[in-house]
Amino acid sequence: MNSPLPDAGPFDRHRLDIVRLAWCRQLQMDDRALDTDSDRVEHVGATEDITVLRLAETTLISGPSWAVDASRALTGHAGTDRTWISALLGDRSERYDIGTHTVAYGSDIGHTIDVHDPLISHEAEHARNLAAHCSEADVAEAFDEPVSRHWFTLLGDDRPADSAHSLASAGYSEQQLILADMRVLTDPNHRRRGHAQVVGRLATNDAIDDGLIPQWRSRPENASARRLAARLGYVEIGVRHTAVLRGDHG
The missing domain is CATH 3.40.630.30 (Gcn5-related N-acetyltransferase (GNAT))
Incomplete structure (x- = not known):
């Protein structure tokens, strides 16, 4: 079941720009590639591995040219289930290991802890x-x-x-x-x-x-981890899917 992502509205937009910058650098993209109002960004990477990253209102597709081309036939945003990336991979799915994590970021974190003088x-x-x-x-x-x-x-x-x-x-x-x-x-x-x-x-x-900026990643089905992040003040603003080519298909 596709669990919807919360509205990213409470998350500070300046911090969101910094998060986008970090992801651009991690994926070896231009620093300003995600500085856009577009709902879709494409990036042809240097390997056969694929990243589908949803941050707030934007979905990024980073991968080989065939994957970027295939993404244009898909509508909507990537959700927390694997429907979107599975459709992207098509009959190549068995060649890839897929990983999925929601991503949340610290914005207004308190300092109070419920234990006095913990060891x-x-x-x-x-x-x-x-x-x-x-x-x-x-x-x-x-x-x-x-x-x-x-x-x-x-x-x-x-x-x-x-x-x-x-x-x-x-x-x-x-x-x-x-x-x-x-x-x-x-x-x-x-x-x-x-x-x-x-x-x-x-x-x-x-x-x-x-x-x-603190980042919290959780498997979508790990409800306890996501609740803990929320209690700590993290705001869940996206999801990342990775598809890594298996070694026997290198």
Whole structure:
């Protein structure tokens, strides 16, 4: 089922321009390619991989020329399901691995946390310890790309820090020196206790203090992650579909 995207109206338009700039640089496009009122932007890329990016009222198609050409036969915007990109790929679909994430951005983030003086670690080792207690799918979604630093791991306070249990962790990686791509992971035995909100807010505010715009990506079906982002003040303004050519078809 195609879950509609919320109205991006509450999101600051100046910040939206900066987000667009970051995506242009990530996709190796001209800096002003998304600075447009058009509802569709096309970009012929250098590889067979495809990105369909919806940001507010604009849908970007970046990929090989055949994909850009095929997109012209499609109407409307890409939604959160895979109907649009599946139609774009047509009989090539079996050659590609498709990934889909909603994208949300921090605009007006508060500083209040519901835990007094939480025990926080900034060591990557505590995040790795947490990952060992989580499913492969959860770890893959939270840490599908490396986070070099900026770790905030909430530790249980019933032991010394060097042996404390890792309850939840948040971190981010910098993209184009503009965006902070957020990741959050919680021990499955300690969920629904507000731990993810604590570390998510700390990491988000750290990114803002560094002059970055926080970005939150979630699988559309991951309702809990999307609700958490909303509670933290993120505004969901789009969706990204990626179609990566499988190795046996290179």
